[in-house]
Amino acid sequence: MLGLNAKDMSLLIVVAILTMCAPLILNPFPADSAMAQFNAGYPDLMQKFVIFGIFAIGFNILFGLTGYLSFGHAAFLGVGSYSCVWMFKLLGYNVLPGIALSVVTSGLFALLIGLITLRRSGIYFSILTLAFAQMSFALAYSVLSNPKFNLTNGETGLQVYANDPQWFHNSERLPDLPHIFGLSMRATQKVSVGGWEFQFNTGYYLCAFIMLICFYLAIRIFRSPFGMMLRAVKSNQQRMNYTGLNSRPYTLAAFVISGMYAGLAGGLLSAVDPLAGAERMQWTASGEVVLMTILGGAGTLIGPVLGAGLIKYFENIFSKINDNVLHGWFSFLPDGMEDLMVTLIHPFVGKGWHLTLGIIFMLVVTFLPGGLVEGGQRIGRMLSRKKSKEADSPASTEPAE
Amino acid sequence: MGILEVKNVGKRFGGLQALSDVNLSVAENTVHAIIGPNGAGKSTLLNCLIGKLIPDTGSVSFDGQSVLGRKPFEICQMGISRVFQTPEIFGDLTVMENMMIPGFAKRDGxxxxxxxxxxxxxKDVIAHAEHALEDMGLADKRHMNAASMSRGDKRRLEIAMCLSQDPRLLLLDEPTAGMARADTNNTIDLLKRIKDERDITIAIIEHDMHVVFSLAERITVLAQGTPLVEDTPDNIKGHPKVREAYLGETQEVA
Structure with missing residues (x-):
């Protein structure tokens, strides 16, 4: 179906069910319980899960398939964000033109940068992309933000002002916020069941739907002759060239496609929150998507999405655990022990969440080079071995009875 | 006029004149061997033919068209395929995928x-690849990772990949280097079969005289970057200049 084999189709269906039910799945704890702070099922975070999932899926098409490690993909994210806000400023708050333009501009931008950076490979390519991203950041942060020509609004960030044209905006009929055909991106339906509270948010479902399309397209790319050529680039570029294939346009196409994914993610970030800042283009943002992809499993279909989810979960949940919360957890211990536990755990939570993430990253890269996906596969294999053993053993004992 | 014409080719690396005034003509549908001691410039010459190196002087033409200034993939699309000294295959891909890639290169450019x-x-590329694997006796390994095969199988796969593009000229760079005697003999038989079954020109660089004299119809001896002599295998065996430059006084040929 849809041009996928049975295995890929079931993966797509599982991902579709998970994303559609995310508001339920991510809120396992009752709203007033002590564990409620581990709930991730609120719109802001769920939107980040799927948007950065798109970013990582696209990055994986370049890095996972061709092995070209770009350290500058945040530049495309930023270009997408700015494009989308500009559509808000000029046309109105409907998100579709903004999202469409973010894909187009980031694609063109990726074509330009790719033409230059892909002349080199390996570490030189990485450094070139990093240099371009930092130049883009500098452009956005200061150069393209002066009174005569203000494209990015510099430090403040690009946003919609009351005196912007917004030619097609009708503030009587339409919300003064990003919307899709009148349905505000912030519209949230809250449903309370017992002690649980679930939030169904328009912005999340739009992003999730787009992520599913992106995921489907990524599967198609992975399973196409083009996708095999990209893996050939990673495996042996020399053989490829001496087999009569021009590797340059293949890598360029992969670069542009992944740049468009990044731009789309940037556009969606603006669509759910119409403010685009230059910090989105900084090198830390580029590094983050590399971490997501490696953590989840580079070159696998679902890995980057998992990696993106894990990192965003840590960033938003672990960073909120402060000393008060810790004291609450360990209040059952005698005072001295309580303070000791809080002191021990303190560096790893709250502002120190990067430390926990770093440890997890090191453990994964050391023991699971294939990322979380490899971990899942190992567990799956262990379970199936156990099951087959269990299935064997009764058969062998039966005659004795 | 041969299918491959090398005229007055010279190549210098810094202070080393790797090739000087090389003239070579490979006739169509023959097996032409290029031999010579280490450092004679054999590999440099081969690299000049496939676009990996650009000679400083002279010209290289294939089927009447110059190959100079063309990129390796363009030269390959003209009909020259190369087998490398250490088998160059797509190690991370399966054997079947390895065979499909040249199929796509031939079909889609x-x-x-x-x-x-x-x-x-x-279907067309898959059927072609399956047929080629069966022909090489690699069909039962089609789902294996190419990197995990034995060296002999890797060599067969690489030759199969090159042949599946129907090249008019096949360049072999020491195809039996590092092989056991049995594998070497298998490779000789394979190359003989290829020569008999196809309209193909083969140029081969080889150290192993057993391989050279089993296959070659013409032999060029290269020494210190210049062709010393070109002749039939029988004449080369007894040629005094060749003995002196390459085979040495003590070694008995074939």
Whole structure:
């Protein structure tokens, strides 16, 4: 179906069910319980899960398939964000033109940068992309933000002002916020069941739907002759060239496609929150998507999405655990022990969440080079071995009875 | 006029004159061996033929067209395929995928943007690749990772990949280097069969005289970057200049 084999189709269906039910799945704890702070099922975070999932899926098409490690993909994210806000400023708050333009501009931008950076490979390519991203950041942060020509609004960030044209905006009929055909991106339906509270948010479902399309397209790319050529680039570029294939346009196409994914993610970030800042283009943002992809499993279909989810979960949940919360957890211990536990755990939570993430990253890269996906596969294999053993053993004992 | 014409080719690396005034003509549908001691410039010459190196002087033409200034993939698309000294294959891909890649290169050319086509729907390429694998006796290894095969199998795969593009000229760079005697003999038989079954010209660089004299119809001896002599195998065996430059006084030939 849809041009996928049975295995890929079931993966797509599982991902579709998970994303559609995310508001339920991510809120396992009752709203007033002590564990409620581990709930991730609120719109802001769920939107980040799927948007950065798109970013990582696209990055994986370049890095996972061709092995070209770009350290500058945040530049495309930023270009997408700015494009989308500009559509808000000029046309109105409907998100579709903004999202469409973010894909187009980031694609063109990726074509330009790719033409230059892909002349080199390996570490030189990485450094070139990093240099371009930092130049883009500098452009956005200061150069393209002066009174005569203000494209990015510099430090403040690009946003919609009351005196912007917004030619097609009708503030009587339409919300003064990003919307899709009148349905505000912030519209949230809250449903309370017992002690649980679930939030169904328009912005999340739009992003999730787009992520599913992106995921489907990524599967198609992975399973196409083009996708095999990209893996050939990673495996042996020399053989490829001496087999009569021009590797340059293949890598360029992969670069542009992944740049468009990044731009789309940037556009969606603006669509759910119409403010685009230059910090989105900084090198830390580029590094983050590399971490997501490696953590989840580079070159696998679902890995980057998992990696993106894990990192965003840590960033938003672990960073909120402060000393008060810790004291609450360990209040059952005698005072001295309580303070000791809080002191021990303190560096790893709250502002120190990067430390926990770093440890997890090191453990994964050391023991699971294939990322979380490899971990899942190992567990799956262990379970199936156990099951087959269990299935064997009764058969062998039966005659004795 | 041969299918491959090398005229007055020279190549210098810094202070080393690797090739000087090399003239070589490979006749169509023959097996032409290039031999010579280490450092004679054999590999440099081969690299000049496939676009890896650009000679400083002279000209190289294939089937009447100059190959100089063309990129390796363009030269390959003209009909020259190369087998490397250490087998160059796609190690991370399966044997079947390895065979399909040259199939796509032949069918679709140097670049084809088809991300929405299904790999498994490319019946013509798949059928061609399967046939080629069966022909090489690699059919039962089709789902193996190419990197995990033995060296002999890797060599067969690489030769099969090159042949599946129906090249008019096949360049072999020491195809039996590092092989056991049995594998070497298998490779000789394979190359003989290829020569008999196809309209193909083969140029081969080889150290192993057993291989050279089993296959070659013409032999060029290269020494210190210049062709010393070109002749039939029988004449080369007894040629005094060759003995002196390459075979040495003590070694008995074949």
């Amino acid at each position: 140097a670049f084809e943007l088809n991300p929405m086509q299904r790999l498994l729907a490319q």
